[in-house]
Amino acid sequence: MSLTFYTNPMSRGRIARWMLEETGAAYETRYLRYGPEMSSADYTAVNPMRKVPAIVHDGKVLTECAAICLYLADAFPKADLAPPLDARADYYRWMLFAAGPWEAASTNRSLNVEVSPETSGMVGYGDFDRTLDALLSAVPDEGYLLGPKFSALDVYMGSQISWGSQFGSIPKTLRVEAYLERLQSRRGYIRASELDDAAMATYGPAG
Ligand SMILES: N[C@@H](CCC(=O)N[C@@H](CS)C(=O)NCC(=O)O)C(=O)O
Incomplete structure (x- = not known):
């Protein structure tokens, strides 16, 4: 299983991060700074909107926070985050x-x-x-x-x-x-906030 998370700590990516933490799944984070990094050819291939967040799960690309939340709830059913x-x-x-x-x-x-x-x-x-x-x-x-x-x-x-x-x-x-x-x-919210708060120094506006 591979799960990659593209984000910036000062963005709606915080929603996707929280959802990832609630699932308990292991994932790799790739931070993108605003500007050229989000417009690079590599990232445009992931999200042609050139926006964060995005996830890639076993080769499947998801953008849009709401879609990411719906998808992850179904992809990790043990976390019990979606109703029947x-x-x-x-x-x-x-x-x-x-x-x-x-x-x-x-x-x-x-x-x-x-x-x-x-x-x-x-x-x-x-x-x-x-x-x-x-x-x-x-x-x-x-x-x-x-x-x-x-x-x-x-x-x-x-x-x-x-x-x-x-x-x-x-x-x-x-x-x-x-x-x-x-x-x-x-716990999932607190852990997600800690991770993003810590990344602010490097990838936030002053980073
Ligand atoms: N509808 C998208 C919105 C994503 C979005 O607007 N992301 C902003 C950060 S909160 C962004 O990446 N902006 C960079 C840009 O547009 O250059 C979602 O819900 O994921």
């Missing part, structure tokens, strides 16, 4: 909601791009406020997004919620903060 096939409605629904409507709405909000009421019907997320309301409706009072069991959905959507609350697009309510505390006390 007949109980995946919420799992798929919220994973793709977080990767599509929420990611677009929160990015546009941070760039001060607002959708007018006349055009919101054409925009996949409609408008920011209703996308935020939908996202908050999924945050549980206790346990995790799918119930008492942690899953790959918590890695991906939980990371989006964490970043949103850090950067001000998601209000820091008690419910949101308590949910994030549950996520951030996990």
Whole structure:
């Protein structure tokens, strides 16, 4: 088995790193600096978007954090990070909601791009406020997004919620903060953060 992880410690690669750590799988990390290293011919062959993260598992290339989380949960079933096939409605629904409507709405909000009421019907997320309301409706009072069991959905959507609350697009309510505390006390999260924090000195902006 070979598993290679391409990342930069100051990137969405932190989501994929956390997921990798949750699986318990052994993997090799290749750090890429922003700029020429991400645009090299070697890396463009892995990800023509010239973005991180990406993984290569036994010759299979995966890009897009949400796809990486879904894939790894199935590739390493012993880690028990995906619900059974007949109980995946919420799992798929919220994973793709977080990767599509929420990611677009929160990015546009941070760039001060607002959708007018006349055009919101054409925009996949409609408008920011209703996308935020939908996202908050999924945050549980206790346990995790799918119930008492942690899953790959918590890695991906939980990371989006964490970043949103850090950067001000998601209000820091008690419910949101308590949910994030549950996520951030996990061993996989702590180990992933330690690895990426340590790599910042070499591969982060000042590296
Ligand atoms: N949709 C991609 C987004 C990946 C992405 O935007 N990565 C950024 C870092 S967070 C990047 O590599 N930027 C470098 C560039 O575009 O030059 C995912 O979810 O993995």
